[in-house]
Amino acid sequence: MSALDWKLLESKYLFRSNWLTAREDKCETPQGKIVSPYYVLEYNDWVNCVALDEQGRVIMVKQYRHGIRQTLLEIPGGTMDNDDPSPEYAMRRELLEETGYEFEQLINLGKIAPNPASSNNITHMFLATGGKKVQEQDLDENEEIEIVLLEMEELKAMLKKNELLQSLHVTCIFYALLKLKELAIV
Known part of the structure; x- marks a missing residue:
């Protein structure tokens, strides 16, 4: 694949903030074609997780997503902070x-690129088992999250009906189901 890699000739930042950075690049393809401008969005890496409590129920989160202006049912996840030592x-x-x-156990399910054409970050996926409630939620100032506990069969039915919209979360759920089958849990 390296024979297809583009050469970065120039790069300048158009916008920088804690949550979004936009960059404009000038690149050269292996055939010598100049691609300019090419815009890249920079984000911190993300994490998400299929989380099972001690009874094997799936812990889901319901929250408003302004990008599509809908309240969605999702798996837990978020942005890695700059001082987080690892995705785990x-x-x-x-x-x-x-x-x-x-959670007793956190199993790494791998990583995926949310949008490698125009974003630089990775999403790290996990399966957590043996969840035990130890405290109340500690949410960011703009977060309002409702916890929803589902039986595994309910989650599978939602997948079959295409009722979960967050694609990165659906991907993690499928990897988790494969791992749970491998572990003979589902």
């Missing part, structure tokens, strides 16, 4: 903040 640490932090649960 970030995921445990997000689980505790969003749900109030701690």
